[in-house]
Amino acid sequence: MIVADQFHPSTFVDAFRFIGDNPHLLLVETGKHLELALTALAIALVLALPLGLWLGHKHRGLFLALSVSSVGRALPSLVLIAFATLTPLGIGFWNNTVALTVLAVPSILTNAYFAISSVDADVVEAARGMGLAERDILLHVELPLGLPLVMAGIRIAAIFVIATATIAAIAGGSGLGEIIVDQASYGLAGVVGASLCVSALTLLAAGLLSLMTRSSYRRPEPKA
Amino acid sequence: MIVAGGPVIPNFGSGSKCETTGGWWCTDWLRSHWGDTLQPALVQHVELSLLAIAIGFVLALGLALVGYRFRLLDGPIGAFSDFLYTIPSLALFQLLVPITGLTETTVEIALVSYTLLILYRNMVAGLQNVPPEALESARGMGLTPLQMFLRVELPLAVPTIVAGLRIATVSTISIATVAAFVIPKGLGRPIFIALQQDLFKTEIIAAGGLCIALALAADILLVFVQRALTPWSRA
Amino acid sequence: MAEPQAAELVFDHATKRYGDAGDLAVDHLSLTVPAGEICVLVGPSGGGKTTALKLINRLIPLTDGDIRIDGVSINDQDVTQLRRGIGYVIQNVGLFPHQTVEANIGTVPRLYGRDKRWIRARAAELLELVGLDQSYAKRYPGSLSGGQRQRVGLARAIAANPPLLLMDEPFSAIDPIVRARLQDEFLRLQHEVRKTVVFVTHDVDEAIKIGDRIAILREGGKLAQYATPQEILEHPTDDFVAEFVGKDRALKALALRTLDTMPLRRETGDGPRAEKTTTLRDALSLLMTERAQTLVVTDGGQPIGSVTREDILQ
Numbered sequence: 031m032i033v034a035d036q037f038h039p040s041t042f043v044d045a046f047r048f049i050g051d052n053p054h055l056l057l058v059e060t061g062k063h064l065e066l067a068l069t070a071l072a073i074a075l076v077l078a079l080p081l082g083l084w085l086g087h088k089h090r091g092l093f094l095a096l097s098v099s100s101v102g103r104a105l106p107s108l109v110l111i112a113f114a115t116l117t118p119l120g121i122g123f124w125n126n127t128v129a130l131t132v133l134a135v136p137s138i139l140t141n142a143y144f145a146i147s148s149v150d151a152d153v154v155e156a157a158r159g160m161g162l163a164e165r166d167i168l169l170h171v172e173l174p175l176g177l178p179l180v181m182a183g184i185r186i187a188a189i190f191v192i193a194t195a196t197i198a199a200i201a202g203g204s205g206l207g208e209i210i211v212d213q214a215s216y217g218l219a220g221v222v223g224a225s226l227c228v229s230a231l232t233l234l235a236a237g238l239l240s241l242m243t244r245s246s247y248r249r250p251e252p253k254a
Numbered sequence: 255m256i257v258a259g260g261p262v263i264p265n266f267g268s269g270s271k272c273e274t275t276g277g278w279w280c281t282d283w284l285r286s287h288w289g290d291t292l293q294p295a296l297v298q299h300v301e302l303s304l305l306a307i308a309i310g311f312v313l314a315l316g317l318a319l320v321g322y323r324f325r326l327l328d329g330p331i332g333a334f335s336d337f338l339y340t341i342p343s344l345a346l347f348q349l350l351v352p353i354t355g356l357t358e359t360t361v362e363i364a365l366v367s368y369t370l371l372i373l374y375r376n377m378v379a380g381l382q383n384v385p386p387e388a389l390e391s392a393r394g395m396g397l398t399p400l401q402m403f404l405r406v407e408l409p410l411a412v413p414t415i416v417a418g419l420r421i422a423t424v425s426t427i428s429i430a431t432v433a434a435f436v437i438p439k440g441l442g443r444p445i446f447i448a449l450q451q452d453l454f455k456t457e458i459i460a461a462g463g464l465c466i467a468l469a470l471a472a473d474i475l476l477v478f479v480q481r482a483l484t485p486w487s488r489a
Numbered sequence: 490m491a492e493p494q495a496a497e498l499v500f501d502h503a504t505k506r507y508g509d510a511g512d513l514a515v516d517h518l519s520l521t522v523p524a525g526e527i528c529v530l531v532g533p534s535g536g537g538k539t540t541a542l543k544l545i546n547r548l549i550p551l552t553d554g555d556i557r558i559d560g561v562s563i564n565d566q567d568v569t570q571l572r573r574g575i576g577y578v579i580q581n582v583g584l585f586p587h588q589t590v591e592a593n594i595g596t597v598p599r600l601y602g603r604d605k606r607w608i609r610a611r612a613a614e615l616l617e618l619v620g621l622d623q624s625y626a627k628r629y630p631g632s633l634s635g636g637q638r639q640r641v642g643l644a645r646a647i648a649a650n651p652p653l654l655l656m657d658e659p660f661s662a663i664d665p666i667v668r669a670r671l672q673d674e675f676l677r678l679q680h681e682v683r684k685t686v687v688f689v690t691h692d693v694d695e696a697i698k699i700g701d702r703i704a705i706l707r708e709g710g711k712l713a714q715y716a717t718p719q720e721i722l723e724h725p726t727d728d729f730v731a732e733f734v735g736k737d738r739a740l741k742a743l744a745l746r747t748l749d750t751m752p753l754r755r756e757t758g759d760g761p762r763a764e765k766t767t768t769l770r771d772a773l774s775l776l777m778t779e780r781a782q783t784l785v786v787t788d789g790g791q792p793i794g795s796v797t798r799e800d801i802l803q
Contacts, residue, residue, distance in 0.1 A: 041352035103421065104469035106428040109462035112445045116455055193342025197432065200449050210348060211435075218352070225348035229341050236340045391583030391642075394546055394655075395597055396572030409587045486587045486629040 044219035045226060052220075056206075056227055063205030063231070066123065067195045070130030071188055078135045079180075082142025086176075087168045095143040102136025107194040111201045121202030126195070133194055134187040141183020145176030181243040188235045196228050206231075284460060291444055291457075296464055298439040303426045306362055310369025310422065317370070318377035328378060335371040343368070343429045347436050361433040368429055369422045376418025380411035413487065416480040420473055427469045441465045495524040495685040496652035498545070502554035505540055505710070514540040515710035517554065522702070524652075527679060527686040529700035531693060533733070537710030538689045542655055545687065546575050558653060573597055576646030576654040576684070580662050582638045584630040590616075590641050591626040597649040615644035618681070620674055636667040643675070647682065654686045661690065672698055693734055697722070697741055705730055719745055743770040743801070748786050751801075753794025757785050765793065773801050 049056060085091040107129075114129035115121050149172045157171045173180070199207025209216050209224035216224070284292070321328035341349075343364065350360045384407050392402045434442030444461040498521070505515040515537045522528040530538040543549040545556055547568050556563045563571055584593050594615055595608035603611075612626055619640040630638055639659055646654060660668045676699065679686065690696055696703050697718040705713040705721070707729055714726045722742040725731040735741065749765035761779040763772050765788050776784055776798055785795050 045352075100424075100473065103424045104428065104466055104473060106431040106442075106462075106465050106469070108431040108434070108442050108445060109465050112449055112458045112462055115449065116458060189340055189342070193344065196342060196344045200446065207344075210344065221348055222352060225345040228345045229349070232340050232342055232345075233337075385583070385586065387579060387581040387583035388585050389583075390548075391577065391579055392585070392596075394548055394572060394575075394577035394579070395645075396569050396574075396600065397596075398569055401600070406585055410585075484587070486631055 041218055041222055044217075045222035048216070048219040048223035049226065052223075055209075056224070059204070059206050059209060059224070060227060060231065063192070063195055063207070063228075066126060066198060066203055066205055067130065067188075067192045070127045070195075071134055071191050073127070073131045074134035074138055074187060074191075075184070077131070078139040079142055079184075082139040082183075083146055083168060083173065083180075086143040086146025087164070087172060089147050091143070092147075095140050098136045099140040102133070102140075105133070107133055107190075108197055111194070111197055115201045123203070126198040126201055126203040129201075130191050130194055130198070134191050137183045137187040137190065139183075141186070142176075142180050145179030145183070146172045148179075149175045178243055181239060185236055185239040185243075188239060189232045192232050192235055193228065284456065292460055292464065295439070295441045295444055295461065296468070299427070299430055299441045299465070299468065302358070302361060302365065302430045302433060302440055303423070306365030306369050306426050306430070307419075307423055309362070310366045310373060310426075311419065313366065314370050314373035314377055317374050318381065321374070321378050322381045332375065332378075335374050338367055339371045343432050344435060347432065351436065356436060358437055358439070361430075361436055361439075365426055365430060365433075369426050372422040372425060373415075373418050376421075377411065377415050380414030380418070381407055383414060384410045413480060413484050416476060416483060420476040420480070423472045423476060424469045427465065427472060431465055441468075494652055495683055496559045497524045498522040498528075498653060498685055498687065499557045499560075500541075500554075501557065503541070503544055503551060503556050504553035505537070505544060505549060506552040513537075513710055515544065515706075516712075518706075518710065518712055519554075520704055520712065520715045522685055522687065524685050525683045526701040527688055527699055529688045529690060529696040529703045530706060531690055531696040531703060531733075532706035532713075533708060534691065535708050536706040538691075538706050539657055540710065541706065542657055542687055542689050545653075545655055546572050546577060573600055573649065574651050574653070576649075576651040578639075578642050578646045578654070578656040578659045580658040582630075582642040582659075584638055584641060584645070586630050589627050589629060590633075593630065593641060594645045594648050596645060601649060611648060612644070615648060618678060619644045635663050636671060639663060639671060640674075643678075647684070652685060654684045656686060656688045658689055658691070660695070661692070668695075675699070694741070697734075697745070705733060740770055743773060744768045748772055748784075748796065751796055753786055753796060754800075755794060757792040757795055758783070760785050760795070762787050762792070764788070769801050772796070773798070776801075 082095070085095065110129045110132060111126060114125040117125060117128070119125035119128060146168070153175070154167060154171060157167050162171070195203065195205050196207035196210060199205060199211050206224045206228050210221050210228075213221050317331060321331050346364045346367065347360060350363055354360045354363060388406055388410070389402065392406050397405065430440050431442035431445070433440045434446045441461045441464055444457050448457040448461075500518045500520050502517045502519050503515055504513065504517050506513050518541055520528075530541055532538050540549055544551055545558075545563065547563055551564070558575075584590075585596075591609060591612040594612040595603070595605075598608055598611060609626070613623055616623055616625055621637065621640055621644075625633075625637070625641070630641070633641065642659070646656075660671050663671060672695065688696075688699060690699075700718055702715065702717055703721055704715045707713045713733075714721055714730050716724075719742065721730065722734060722738045722745070725734060725738070731738070746769045747765065748763060748767050748769065751769070760781050760783045761775055762785045763775055765786050767775075772784055776782070783795050783797050785792050787793060
């Protein structure tokens with residue numbers, strides 16, 4: 031937590047100077063931060079994305095999708111991180127990974143579900159009538175049409191996970207959060223500097239995923 | 255790690271067997287420390303959240319009216335909201351500290367910002383989703399623009415707005431736990447301290463459980479409010 | 490509140506142009522709708538009939554020319570007051586989903602300051618007039634069928650007793666069986682309240698059934714013919730009108746008259762029977778089905794005379 035240091039806008043200048051003075055440190059911590067965040071995101075994707083897509087295709091499990099979304103919203107990230115430390119996973123990398131995965135799942139699952147299930151029913155029926163297999167319908171008809179919403183869910187999850195990994199520092203996690211909670215060693219400039227890095231990281235992730243979504247639109251139209 | 259100023263939880267070294275061994279659910283600890291730890295934290299948490307939601311709601315309503323009337327402004331305002339939303343809560347808190355200090359103001363500004371973002375998008379969408387034929391018949395019947403807004407557009411936007419309010423409320427309650435990083439208030443504090451000192455399981459579970467319960471209670475309450483305000487959707 | 494009498498409506502070279510050198514949506518339309526009559530605007534899509542209707546209550550502003558209601562130009566009145574004095578019914582009805590049927594009906598009276606008790610009584614009166622049970626008053630539009638919704642829309646439009654009623658394809662979104670019933674009930678209602686009505690439709694048969702006079706607008710918003718249904722069917726002014734009313738216009742014309750308007754032969758005898766209120770078209774159809782030459786005309790079941798095929802066909 032932050033000690034009552036002197037605080038004024040010049041701290042921002044100091045923060046940038048901190049970043050400039052400690053590139054190696056920040057790079058290392060960023061690396062650890064991303065390691066945690068990306069592991070959790072990857073696991074969440076493997077678990078939630080296929081499930082969400084398939085349930086959406088089958089138009090089953092609406093209740094599940096809605097409940098997961100509601101519960102996911104009601105779970106404060108700090109509480110989840112804290113609860114994770116109580117499990118046999120102890121304090122370190124894996125308890126935080128689990129917590130972050132749990133946080134990432136709702137957004138990916140719910141968005142994937144609604145993205146697929148709200149594709150125009152007529153289009154799907156036409157595809158089915160033409161003889162496409164269920165798997166092909168999902169992959170070649172529903173997914174392309176529902177892609178923006180699916181990507182939006184992944185984007186939200188990514189932002190959430192990168193942000194929450196910061197808090198993981200107090201539960202034994204490493205990464206930029208370690209700097210933020212350790213004002214004694216790094217000073218307020220360091221704390222704010224590391225925060226700026228976290229913000230930059232999330233913006234980067236968000237921007238990257240937005241770009242990926244947009245570029246998937248530029249598929250050339252087949253000539254009639 | 256350094257602990258911020260404020261009353262520290264009384265040393266429970268002289269407690270019962272359950273407490274000293276850090277048990278999962280020590281009812282005697284709960285009973286004796288409800289008054290000085292959990293209840294104040296709960297009350298503070300509710301206060302912080304409520305204030306942020308109230309202010310955020312009013313501000314969002316104002317902005318939404320602007321964004322709805324003047325379509326040109328909706329784009330920039332919306333884009334700005336989306337951008338702010340990508341800033342992680344903890345980072346936003348830290349970034350505000352140099353400006354507004356270690357105070358409740360910092361926390362409130364951040365919480366209001368997040369509430370605002372969620373509500374703005376929802377309110378504009380709610381207003382834009384009013385069935386166009388209802389608006390056309392209202393205009394044709396001779397309602398003035400103000401009458402149309404108050405009697406047709408706004409009432410029909412209410413369901414979407416309340417849905418947005420549900421999301422914003424639950425999110426605010428959730429983010430308010432992180433406020434413990436800045437000020438010694440809210441349900442995040444007991445969790446924070448317990449994590450730092452010696453992982454007292456009961457405390458973590460109690461505070462965490464209270465927080466989740468609070469969020470769920472608020473959600474359910476707002477569901478009832480939504481049902482009450484929209485008798486026509488039950489017809 | 491508006492006077493209970495019907496108003497006379499005059500189009501005086503009414504013109505609507507979009508853009509400076511743009512297309513004419515309505516081209517110097519001039520016609521007079523006598524008070525208490527139903528004037529049907531009909532024509533192909535793009536013919537400007539809906540535009541012409543919306544010029545009346547200024548939902549679309551006039552580019553040129555004038556429209557007068559009981560001699561007063563629509564541009565000389567405050568637009569909100571003007572609209573409150575005109576009933577307006579649209580295709581999708583546009584009922585307010587968040588208000589009860591009663592509240593919907595009371596929309597314009599409420600604007601005039603009527604209290605809840607007055608509105609409740611008026612709504613009850615109107616529900617009966619449009620053929621809905623009193624229990625509908627407290628229901629919400631979401632629970633009504635399309636036909637029921639349109640009845641409420643009609644009740645809402647005449648709640649403040651306006652002298653002029655505008656209807657924009659009100660029955661087009663209703664299925665044919667219910668539509669026929671609504672048309673009949675509307676005619677019955679009009680017989681009771683006698684308002685001036687401007688009715689837009691793309692369905693020629695509906696126009697013939699409902700209109701006292703029909704205005705056929707061709708593409709570009711030009712008036713092709715303005716006359717009674719009979720006149721249009723028997724003497725279309727040009728090929729366009731003839732095409733538009735359909736090659737079966739002679740048969741359509743037969744549907745306009747009933748047996749009791751014909752001179753009857755004295756003899757009766759055996760043979761198929763039909764009430765004197767039967768249309769000539771149905772009578773002819775009956776003769777063909779029964780493969781008979783002579784039809785006995787009855788009045789309340791009692792034979793009063795007869796007609797032959799030739800009588801009808803000439």
